[in-house]
Amino acid sequence: MSDVEDFRARARAWLAEQATTYGKEARRGLSVEDDLALGRRYMAARHDAGFAGINWAVEIGGQGLTNLHKVAFEGEEMAWGMPVVYFGISLGMPVPILIHYGQDRDWVKERVRKALRGEEIWCQLFSEPSGGSDLAALRTKAEQDGNGWKLNGQKVWTSWAQYCDYGVIVARNDPNVAKHKGLTYFWVDMKAPGVEVRPIKLAGGDSHVNEVFFDDVKMTDEQRMGAVGGGFGVALHTLMIERYIATDSAGFGPHLDLFIDLAREIEVNEKPALEDGRIRSAIARNYAMRSGLEAITARAMKMMEAGMQPGPEGSLQKLVAVRSRQRLSELAIDLQGNAGFASDPHAFVKESWTASWLNAPTGRIAGGSDEVLLNTIAEKILGLPQDHRPDKGVPFNQIPA
Amino acid sequence: MSILYDEGQQAIASESRRVVEARSDKARALALLETVGAYDHAFWQTAIEQGWTGLAIPEAFGGIGLSLVELGIVAQACGGSTAGAPFLTSNDGAAAALLGSENEELKAEWLPRLASGEVIxxxxxxxxxxxxxxxxxxxxxxxxxxxxxxxxxxxxxxxxxxxxxxxxxxxxxxxxxxxxxxxxxxxxxxxxxxxxxxxxxxxxxxxxxxGAHASALARDVLARMAVVTAHEQVGGAEALMTIARDYAVTRKAFGQQIGAFQSVKHRIAEMYGLIEIARANCIHAASREGQADFLKAAAAARLSATEAYDTAARDCVQIHGGIGVTWETGLHLHMRRARSLAVEQGNMFFWEDLLAGQLTGVAA
Incomplete structure (x- = not known):
């Protein structure tokens, strides 16, 4: 057994022990607050068991293992429905970037430990009303203020900000230069005076994203990460850092097996649904797509094992999987006829076709919209030209609003 | 599980592609479209010279003794150039049927001649x-x-x-x-x-x-040919994507390369997605030969490769505009081949039903 497989077996055994306390069944019906509290306890247990910060350096408080170990653990963990959703962004991007750029190393180590144990949560303050996909269009201002900085403006779509202790933020320090050149990157204390968080209720009924307002929020220069004016580069680094993550060919929705189980119980026009050609076609097509994504993942893992860089086709996972989850969820609701109207607002997205369908649009927009992902594939992989960009090279304050 | 191509397989991929590209000729392929009852002798001669005819036939019967993985790699190269004969697939299918037989005389009589390419x-x-x-x-x-x-x-x-x-x-x-x-x-x-x-x-x-032996064997042989064909389809789709990309960065309209328009670049990016999914399914299926899940893997490869080739054919022509529909440009070679390969080894109705049956245990 390879080292990774041995690690995977240990992880599986540990997760199986934790499942009754922290898993899907333990979470059923909990309020968000209670679920978060359970999640914090799970994170502490995970840290104690040596499964936290798996691919991070030992010096900083990680396990010093490889990306492959991390992906193996996450793949196993996903199957149990553990309450980790609150910590995914925190540990995925802001904290790794803090490890890379944070200036006071002792302070960084303390943050890392608390973040790994779920005691503190970090958010990522990038998107704004004026720019989501177009990150460099952001307007939040960071002005020099004595030896430090003063922050004014608004962020939006910030996941879990209402529970966060810290955040990383990109702000505009200079509006007189081209838009991506006048940005600087900081960490910010979410409990500081002048920070206001207002949850946004989403179409699916939950409120995990927020508007965050900054009104004369003071930051020291110690909070700056990277050079003044170098914020766009650090932001890109942030988005690249989490390259090795567990994938889900179900697009983080219900598995195809659940669709088959549903269809097994249903008749279409008084004949078994599983004998209906349209349903059979949907099942076959969905399987073919998912098996392709899974084979891409399997090959990427093998390349990592062999010390090679996985191919760029891994970038297809979210684009393809979430889109198809949206369609399959629609079909699952159709399939049930009038019985499909019922909906439990607290159901898990991975178990409920309605919850999956209602939340699928978020999946197609968050973390890179379908359109942005297609642009990235076209430009970075296939070498196609960028779109016409009228704001290119124009000082930010001269771009028509 | 899937596999990564080893060094030998990568060498077969680059060499077969080089040979096929060097020896294929668009004018010859176009002429064949208007000739009934002919095939591209130069292509088949190349296949014989290169040993591709016996690639997956055991050495004991005069073949090279490699597997479906290597045959798939060669088929992919052939698909890229719309090779002018279907015998690589059919001869291997016939050999696979014979290898499943208990009649040793029959094997001894025909397998060496299939391996050498002497018999079609x-x-x-x-x-x-x-x-x-x-x-x-x-x-x-x-x-x-x-x-x-x-x-x-x-x-x-x-x-x-x-x-x-x-x-x-x-x-x-x-x-x-x-x-x-x-x-x-x-x-x-x-x-x-x-x-x-x-x-x-x-x-x-x-x-x-x-009896049951024949049923299982026929299905396995058909699945095997479907996997070879799926590789050929991926090769064709990949060629079309490259043609579309090259055209989109060369051709200008409204003062810019047409590849800068999202309506064009997204079409090509979508092709890429379909091709990579099909390729991954193909490599996986070829590596599952003889395993319990081979039929499922073959069906997934077949469905995704057909979708990739059809879409690439449709969209590559569309991206070219008027020049794409001329006889001489020859994109219709791929358009035609996408359709013939979509039907050979079973249309989508067959493979969807077979796969759904494997997944649900319910027959259509």
Missing amino acids: AALAFGEGQSPLPSRPLVRFTAAGLAGEKPGVPAAAHARIAVVWALAEGEPALVLCDLTDVSKSVIEGFDNSRGYADLTFAATPGQVIAT
Whole structure:
């Protein structure tokens, strides 16, 4: 057994022990607050068991293992429905970037430990009303203020900000230069005076994203990460850092097996649904797509094992999987006829076709919209030209609003 | 699980692509479209010289003894250039059928000649719309084979055929010599495929397998050919994507490269997605030969590769605008091949139902 497989077996055994306390069944019906509290306890247990910060350096408080170990653990963990959703962004991007750029190393180590144990949560303050996909269009201002900085403006779509202790933020320090050149990157204390968080209720009924307002929020220069004016580069680094993550060919929705189980119980026009050609076609097509994504993942893992860089086709996972989850969820609701109207607002997205369908649009927009992902594939992989960009090279304050 | 190509397989990929590209010729391919009952001899000669004809046939029978993985790699290269004959797939399918037989004499008689490429074989399984009817109408009795197999690929040029027939109420795979069989060559949209209607009348044959053994073998052989074809489809789709990309960065309209327009670049990016999914399914399926999940893997490869090639053919022509629909530009070579390969080895209705059956345990 390879080292990774041995690690995977240990992880599986540990997760199986934790499942009754922290898993899907333990979470059923909990309020968000209670679920978060359970999640914090799970994170502490995970840290104690040596499964936290798996691919991070030992010096900083990680396990010093490889990306492959991390992906193996996450793949196993996903199957149990553990309450980790609150910590995914925190540990995925802001904290790794803090490890890379944070200036006071002792302070960084303390943050890392608390973040790994779920005691503190970090958010990522990038998107704004004026720019989501177009990150460099952001307007939040960071002005020099004595030896430090003063922050004014608004962020939006910030996941879990209402529970966060810290955040990383990109702000505009200079509006007189081209838009991506006048940005600087900081960490910010979410409990500081002048920070206001207002949850946004989403179409699916939950409120995990927020508007965050900054009104004369003071930051020291110690909070700056990277050079003044170098914020766009650090932001890109942030988005690249989490390259090795567990994938889900179900697009983080219900598995195809659940669709088959549903269809097994249903008749279409008084004949078994599983004998209906349209349903059979949907099942076959969905399987073919998912098996392709899974084979891409399997090959990427093998390349990592062999010390090679996985191919760029891994970038297809979210684009393809979430889109198809949206369609399959629609079909699952159709399939049930009038019985499909019922909906439990607290159901898990991975178990409920309605919850999956209602939340699928978020999946197609968050973390890179379908359109942005297609642009990235076209430009970075296939070498196609960028779109016409009228704001290119124009000082930010001269771009028509 | 899947596999990564090892060094030897990567060498086969680059070498087969180099050879196929160097020796294929668009003018020749276009001429073949307008000639009924002909195939590209230069291509088949190349396949023989390169040893591709015996690639997956055991060394004991004169082959090279490699696997479906390597044959798939070569098929992908051939697909990129719309190779002018279907025999790589059909000969390997016939060899696979023979290898599944218990008749050692039959193997010894035909396998070496298939491996050398001296003999061309066709597989006559389908009837009507079905590529593998559960109760074929062609009968095999003491008097020989009787009945008709319509539109059999490679049949126009084949010396032998493996025939899916009913023998005393049981399914059977029967090998027959086509020398005295009536062939009606079909004039079609992709003439180098050698489609012909075969009419058997007291045609002598030798049994390869009967009963449940024949059913399982026929299905495995068809799945195997579907995996080879899926590789060919991926090769074709990939070629079209490259052509589309190259055109999109060269051609200008409204003062910029057309590839800068999202309507164009997203079409090409979508092609990339379909191709990579199909490629991953193909590599996986080829590596599952002989395993319990081979049928599922083959069906997934077949479905995704057909979708990739069809979409690439449609969209590559569209991206070219008017020049894309001319005879001389030749994109229709791929458009035609995408369609012929979509039907050979079973249309989507067959593979969707087969895969759904494997996944749900419920027959259509």
